[in-house]
Amino acid sequence: MYVNLDRDTIDGLCRSHPDFVRATVAAADRILRHEFNLLGSGSYTPRDPDRPPDGAGYVPIDWYLDPVAGLRFPRGIALVDWNLDAKRPGRADVKYPWELSRCQHFPLLGQAFVLTGDERYALEIAGQLADFIEANPIGTAVNWACTMDVGLRAANWALGMELVRTSAALTDDFWHLAYRALFDHGIFIEHHLENTYEVTSNHFLSNIVGLFFVAAVFDDLPSGRYWDRRCREWLSQEIAVQVLPDGADYESSIPYHRLVTELFLGAARLADYNGAPLPDRYRQRLRAMVDFLAAVERPDGLMPQVGDADDGRLHILSEYGTWNPQDGRHLLAPAGAFFSEPEWVARGGAWARWEAAWWGFGLRDTPSEPVRRDGMRHFPQAGLTVMRSGQDYLLITNGIVGTAGFGNHKHNDNLGFEYHVHGVPVLVDCGSYVYTSDPDARNAFRSTAWHNTIEIDSEEQNELRQDWLFRLFERASPEHLEAREQGAVWTYRGRHLGYTRFADPVVHERTFTLSVADRTLTLADVLDGRGVHRIRWYFHFAPGVCVSRASDSTINIAAGARSLQMHVPSPLESTPSEGGYSPSYGVRVPTEVLLLELVQRLEGRHEYVFRITA
Numbered sequence: 001m002y003v004n005l006d007r008d009t010i011d012g013l014c015r016s017h018p019d020f021v022r023a024t025v026a027a028a029d030r031i032l033r034h035e036f037n038l039l040g041s042g043s044y045t046p047r048d049p050d051r052p053p054d055g056a057g058y059v060p061i062d063w064y065l066d067p068v069a070g071l072r073f074p075r076g077i078a079l080v081d082w083n084l085d086a087k088r089p090g091r092a093d094v095k096y097p098w099e100l101s102r103c104q105h106f107p108l109l110g111q112a113f114v115l116t117g118d119e120r121y122a123l124e125i126a127g128q129l130a131d132f133i134e135a136n137p138i139g140t141a142v143n144w145a146c147t148m149d150v151g152l153r154a155a156n157w158a159l160g161m162e163l164v165r166t167s168a169a170l171t172d173d174f175w176h177l178a179y180r181a182l183f184d185h186g187i188f189i190e191h192h193l194e195n196t197y198e199v200t201s202n203h204f205l206s207n208i209v210g211l212f213f214v215a216a217v218f219d220d221l222p223s224g225r226y227w228d229r230r231c232r233e234w235l236s237q238e239i240a241v242q243v244l245p246d247g248a249d250y251e252s253s254i255p256y257h258r259l260v261t262e263l264f265l266g267a268a269r270l271a272d273y274n275g276a277p278l279p280d281r282y283r284q285r286l287r288a289m290v291d292f293l294a295a296v297e298r299p300d301g302l303m304p305q306v307g308d309a310d311d312g313r314l315h316i317l318s319e320y321g322t323w324n325p326q327d328g329r330h331l332l333a334p335a336g337a338f339f340s341e342p343e344w345v346a347r348g349g350a351w352a353r354w355e356a357a358w359w360g361f362g363l364r365d366t367p368s369e370p371v372r373r374d375g376m377r378h379f380p381q382a383g384l385t386v387m388r389s390g391q392d393y394l395l396i397t398n399g400i401v402g403t404a405g406f407g408n409h410k411h412n413d414n415l416g417f418e419y420h421v422h423g424v425p426v427l428v429d430c431g432s433y434v435y436t437s438d439p440d441a442r443n444a445f446r447s448t449a450w451h452n453t454i455e456i457d458s459e460e461q462n463e464l465r466q467d468w469l470f471r472l473f474e475r476a477s478p479e480h481l482e483a484r485e486q487g488a489v490w491t492y493r494g495r496h497l498g499y500t501r502f503a504d505p506v507v508h509e510r511t512f513t514l515s516v517a518d519r520t521l522t523l524a525d526v527l528d529g530r531g532v533h534r535i536r537w538y539f540h541f542a543p544g545v546c547v548s549r550a551s552d553s554t555i556n557i558a559a560g561a562r563s564l565q566m567h568v569p570s571p572l573e574s575t576p577s578e579g580g581y582s583p584s585y586g587v588r589v590p591t592e593v594l595l596l597e598l599v600q601r602l603e604g605r606h607e608y609v610f611r612i613t614a
Contacts, residue, residue, distance in 0.1 A: 001158065001159055001162040001213075001216065001270070001273070001530040002269055002270060002273040002314070002359055002360035003077060003107065003110070003111075003159050003162055003163055003317070003358050003359075003360070004162055004163070004360075004574060005114070005165075005357065005358070005360070007326075009357060009362070009595075010115065011115055011493060013115070013354065013357055014115060015239045016353075017353070017354050019198075020318070020345045020351065021115055023111060023319070023322070024108065024111055024115065024320070025112050025115060025116060025306075025319075027108055027112075027119055027320045027321045027322070028105075028108050028111070028112030028320075028441075029112075030043075030110050030321060031105045031124065032120060032121070033045065033057065033107060034046065034047070034061055034126055034328070036067075036100060036105075037168060037321055038096060038100060039093075039095060039096060039099055039310075039311060039584075039585045039586045039601070040068075040250070040585060040586030040587040041067045041068055041096065041395045042067075042585060043597075044067035044098065045060045046061050046062035046063070046066075046067065046316075047059055047060070047061070047062055048060040048061060048062040048063075048135065048153070049062065049135075050075075050400075051135070051250065054179055056127075056312045058127045058467065059523075060131075060135065061100075061128065061131055062132050063097055063100060063101055063131075063132060063135050063136055063143055064097050064135075064142060064467060065096065065097060065100075065119070066092040066093050066094075066096045066097070068437075068586065069089075069092045069093065069437070070088060071089040071090050071092035071352070072089065072092075072343070073088065073092060073094065073097060073141075074087055074089075074091065074141075075135070076137070076140050077140060077141040077142075078139065078140060078141075078144060079139055079140065079141060079144060079470050080213075081141075082141035082142075083174070083435065084145075085385075086123065087207045088142065090560075091437050091438065092434065092437065092550070093434065093437035093586075094142060094145075094434070095145060095310065095435065095436075095437075095585070096207075096433050097142050098142070100145065101132070101136070101143040101153055102130070102149055102152040102153050102156060102167065103128070103147055103153050103156045104152070104156050104162070104313060104315060104316050104320075104479045105316075105320060106125055106128075106156045106159065106160025106161075107159040107160050107163060107315055107316070107317060107358075108320040109121040109122070109124050109125050109160060109163075109164075109317065109538075110122075110125065110159065110160045110162070110163025110164050111163060111358070113163060113167065114163055114164075114166075114269045115430055117166060119169040120165070122167035122169055122170055123162035123167075123170070123558075125160050125171065126170055126174045126178075127590070128228070129157065129178055129181065130174075130176075130177060131395050132237045132372055133181055136234055136590055138188060139188070144188065145190070146194075146203070147189055147192045147193065147194050147203070147206075147207050148194065148202070148203040148206040148207065149206075150185060150189055150192070150207075150210065151189055151206045151207045151208070151209060151210025151211060151477065152206055152210055152212055152314065153185065153210070153212050154182060154185040154186065154189065154211070154213060154216075155209060155210045155213040155266070155314060156217070156314060156315055157178070157181075157182055157185070158182060158213045158214060159213070159315060160200075161178055161182070161217075163574060170429055172461055176332070176573045179217075179608065180392075182214060182217060183214070183218060183223075185214060186214035186218065186223065186224075186227060187209070187210055187223075188518055189207050189211045189214070190211065190227065192207075193207050194207055195207075197406075198404075198406055199403050199404045199405075199406045200241060200242065200282040200306070201242070201406075201408060202242075202251065202256055202259055202260050202263070202312070202402055202483065203247075204234075205222065205242065205260060205263050205264070205411055205515050206263060206314075207312065208231050208235055208238065208267075209231075209235075209263045209264075209266060209267050211227050211230075211231050211597060211610050212227070212228070212231040212235070212267050212270060212271075213270065214227060215227035216228070216274060217226040218586045219274075226297070231267075232271075232278065235264070235267050235278060235282065236278065236279055236282050237283070238284050239264055239285050239286065240281075240285070242260060243260075243264075243285050243288070243289055244379075244381035244382055245381055246288070246379040246380060246382055246544060247285070247289050247292035247379070247382075248292050248294065248379055248381065248382030248384065249261070249289070250402050250403055250404065251307070251308075251311065251402045251403045251408065251409045251410070252294055252306075252307045252382075252383075252399055252400075252401070252402025252403070252407070252410035252411070253306060253307025253308045253402070253408055253409040253410070254293075254303050254304055254305070254306040254307060255303060255306075255307065255308065255309035255310070255328075255432075256307065256308060256309070256312070256313075256409050257289070257292065257293060257304060258293060258328040258331065259312040259313065259314075259451050259603075260289070261286070261289045261290060261331060261335075262314045262331055263340065264282075264286050264289065264315050264449050264503040265286060265290070265331065265334065266314045266315070266573040268282065268283060268286055268337060268338065269334065269359055269360070269422055272338075273360055273596070276515045279302065283304030283339075283406075287339050290331065290332070290335040290339065290341075290344065292379065292382070293328055293331065293332075294332065294344060294347065294384055295377045295379075295386055296384065296395060297328070297329070297347070297372075298393055298395075298418075298420060298425070298426075299391045299392075299393050299420050299423040300420075300423060300425070301329055301347075301349065302327050302328075303327070303328045303426070304395050304418050304429055305326065305404075305428070305429050305430070305431035305432065305581075305582065305583070306384070306395070306397055306411070306418075306429050307409050307410060307411055307413075308378075308408075308409035308410075308411070308412065308432045308446070308583065309325070309326075309431060309432045309582070309585060310432070310435070310585045311325040311584050311585045313508035316361070317355055317358040318330060318354050318355040318358070319329075319351055324582050324583075324584075325583070325584035325585070326584060327349070327350050328342075329347060329349040329352070330349070330351065330355050331363075332344040332345065332347050332348040332349075333345045333348030333351075333353065333355050333356040334355060334359035334361060335350075336348065336356075337356050337359070337361035338359075338361070342368050342451055343371045345373065345486075345489070347371070347372075360555065361516060366372065369404075369572040372388060373597065374388055374389050374390065374528070375386070375387075375388065376388075376483065376484075376485050376490045376492075377467060377484065378480070378483040378492070379482055380483075382399055383394065383397060383399020383400060383414075383453060383478060383480075384397055384398075384399065385398075385483055385512075386494075387512075387514050389488050389514070389516045390590060391420070391421075391422050392420065392421055392422070392425035392514075392516070392519060392614075393419070393420040394416045394417060394419050394420075394512065394514055394521065395416070395417060395418040395419075395449075396416075396430075396494075396512055397413045397414065397415070397416045397417065398414050398415050398416075398478045398480065398494040399414070399478060400474060400476075400477070400478060400498065401462055401472050401473070401476075406471065406472055407462070407470075407471050407472030407473065407474070409470075409472065410426075410445075410446075410462075410472050411429075411432075411445070411446040411450075411451065412446060412447055412448040412451065412460050412461040412462055412464065412476075412498075413429065413448075413451040413453065413567070414453060414461050414462075414476050414494075414496040414498065414508075415453045415478075415494060415496060415508060415510040416429065416451035416452045416453040417452050417453075417512065418452070418520060419612070420557065421519060421562060421564060421614045422506040422562055422614070424543060424559045424560045424562050425542035426505055426541065426545060426557065426559045426612075427538060427539055427541055427542065427547075427560075427566065428541070428542045428581060428591075429451065429454050429540075429581060430540050430580060430581050430591075431445065431447055431581060431582030431583065431584075432445055432446070432449070432582055432585070432587070433445045433580070433582040433586070433587075433588050434467060434585065434586055435469060439466070439467075439469060441491075441588075443464060443466055443469070443573030445582065446464065446472075447460060447464060448453040448460050448461050448538075449538055450540065450579070450610050451538065451540070452538060452539055452540055453510075453537075453538065454505055454508055454510075454525060454527075454535060454536065454537055454538075455535075455536045455538065456499045456502075456508070456527075456533050456534070456535055456536075457499075457502065457533055458534070458536075459498075459499065460475075460498070461475065461496060461498035461499075462474055462498060463475050463476045464475050472542065475497075475498050475501055475536075476496040476497060476498035477496065477497045477498075478494060478495070478496040478497075479494060479495050479496070480494050480495075481490075481493040481494055481495060481509070482494075482511075488515065488516040488517045489513060489514070489515050490513070490514045490516065491511065491512065491513050491514075492511070492512045493509070493510070493511040494509070494510060495507055495508060495509035495510070496508055501531070502529075502533075503531070504529060504530045504531025504532075504533070504602075505529055505530070505557050506528065506533060506602065507525055507527070507528040507529060507546075508525070508526075508527060509525070509526040510523060510524065510525050510526070511523070511524040511526075518613075519613070519614035520607070520611060520612070520613050520614070521611070522609065522610070522611045522612075523609070523610040523611075523612075524607060524609050524610075525537075525608045525610075526605055526606070526607050527600075527605070527606050527608075528602075528604065528605045528606075529602045530602055530603060530604075531601070531602060532599065532600070532601045532602075533599070533600060533602060534597065534598075534599050535597060535598055535599075535600055536595060536596070536597040537572070537595070537596040537597070537608075537610075538568070538593065538594075538595055539566075539593065539594040539595075539596075540579050540581070540593050541559075541579075541591055541592045541593070541594070542559065542581065542591065543581050543590070543591050544559075544560065544588045544589070545557060545558065545559045545592060546558040546592065547576060547592050547594055549574055549576075552570040553567055553568055553569070553570040554566070554567055554568075555567075555568060555574070555594065564612055564613060564614050565612070566610060566611070566612050567611040567612075567613070568596060568610050569609065570596065571598055571609075572598050572608075573596065573597055573598060574594060574595070574596050575594075575595040575596075575597070576592060576593070576595075577589070577592075577593045577595060578590055578592065578593065578596055579591045579592065579593035
């Protein structure tokens with residue numbers, strides 16, 4: 001495994017990054033106390049009420065707890081009898097036990113062991129592994145109900161076991177138990193692959209990658225060699241299926257793009273480390289994925305929250321418990337080292353060298369300052385366009401329903417946008433918030449009204465059915481009409497047909513014009529149709545931004561120390577209200593929303609122009 005660093009590298013990290021060593025050991029100490037902070041839960045200690053501490057004082061973990069709702073899922077249910085809606089207590093969120101069961105703290109405990117030599121961290125892995133096996137018999141819900149989580153758990157067990165393999169405190173009994181349990185994970189994944197739906201997604205990819213890590217552990221056995229061969233075939237297949245020609249993950253989500261990139265990169269690194277690289281076409285598509293991630297990065301280094309987000313990771317090798325789920329830069333340093341791209345390394349943030357080291361890379365002679373190139377990047381298959389000039393940033397969304405039309409993580413965000421001025425977020429995509437624990441919030445955050453775009457007659461751009469929480473039905477059929485840089489004026493023009501299903505159909509066309517020289521953003525909306533319609537424009541401002549109406553045609557915007565004005569068509573009625581922004585799963589912070597509306601009789605093309613000046 002690539003985390004298996006030699007002693008010289010470990011000693012070098014201790015000398016060069018003492019603060020990171022202390023932070024890593026402190027995080028591992030919290031795990032020794034069974035203190036977790038997952039998916040916006042806040043710190044909690046899940047103590048199993050049904051099982052007493054063992055003779056050595058180990059306190060069993062409650063692997064079934066939703067700490068936010070304070071509810072526990074039932075134990076010991078056979079998978080054939082598992083049904084989330086029927087078995088869930090109240091509105092408990094199953095993602096909490098699933099997230100804990102991924103055991104992404106095992107590599108952290110292993111890092112603390114090799115950094116300090118303290119056997120407590122190795123013994124904690126042994127204790128938790130036995131604890132998990134006792135509480136979660138194979139093939140029972142909830143922690144075997146989703147093979148994605150089984151695959152990620154297998155990968156993290158494999159990495160944790162690799163890091164503590166030199167421990168003198170771990171007995172042969174532990175290793176027999178651990179390897180048998182890890183092999184059982186491989187068998188389970190092989191027989192419960194999530195590739196039987198209409199489409200494959202990050203779930204099936206997590207199955208494959210988890211099995212690929214298990215295969216590496218058992219490469220001396222026929223099963224291990226078989227798994228390795230099949231995983232290589234599936235990886236090559238899925239990178240062609242799930243990654244669009246322009247490098248974007250096809251699930252219409254930037255946060256999920258980061259997860260999928262990490263999964264494909266982890267598999268590529270493991271293959272390289274074991275001396276059998278994946279094919280060139282795989283590596284080329286993976287390179288395009290990293291390029292896309294770097295291209296959409298905001299001026300503050302964070303990801304825009306386009307589409308769904310659930311904070312998923314393959315493994316967490318830096319800043320465990322404190323990393324910002326909206327920050328995807330942890331991938332740029334290992335990807336930069338993998339592809340010999342020093343600019344990516346430089347953009348990886350303060351932890352870049354530390355992160356890359358645990359991927360098995362030593363970094364030398366890399367630029368000290370990150371480079372972000374000005375200009376416009378248009379990703380036609382993803383339906384995303386980025387304009388960047390210094391610290392000014394505009395991201396435009398206008399994409400088809402993703403995942404080959406399934407729409408599991410797509411939002412109704414066509415002709416929406418995110419806008420930053422002088423590096424300060426002004427207008428943002430609201431994010432995702434939660435999934436099954438609050439269906440109303442789930443549907444609100446993915447609705448048209450929760451994006452910076454137009455809603456007509458209170459209808460959705462794409463059909464959103466309230467009981468289909470992971471499905472959108474394509475109605476918008478978006479089109480790119482123009483994406484052009486002309487000197488200091490950059491233009492994107494697109495349209496969608498989501499409102500043409502009305503009895504009196506309407507086509508929405510929007511032109512974004514960014515004048516780089518004077519920092520002016522112009523939105524020109526054209527509605528082409530017939531009949532009387534209620535038209536609503538939504539503008540969702542970033543947390544902390546304050547909005548006030550100066551006149552019928554002018555809105556004042558205070559964004560930090562920056563003052564901007566939005567000039568709007570004067571007949572529009574304005575309604576300020578409170579919205580919400582979700583920087584990560586389970587977290588919602590209040591924001592201001594400006595709703596502008598009118599009832600209009602359309603007779604052909606009507607244009608409405610908005611201008612934001614800095």
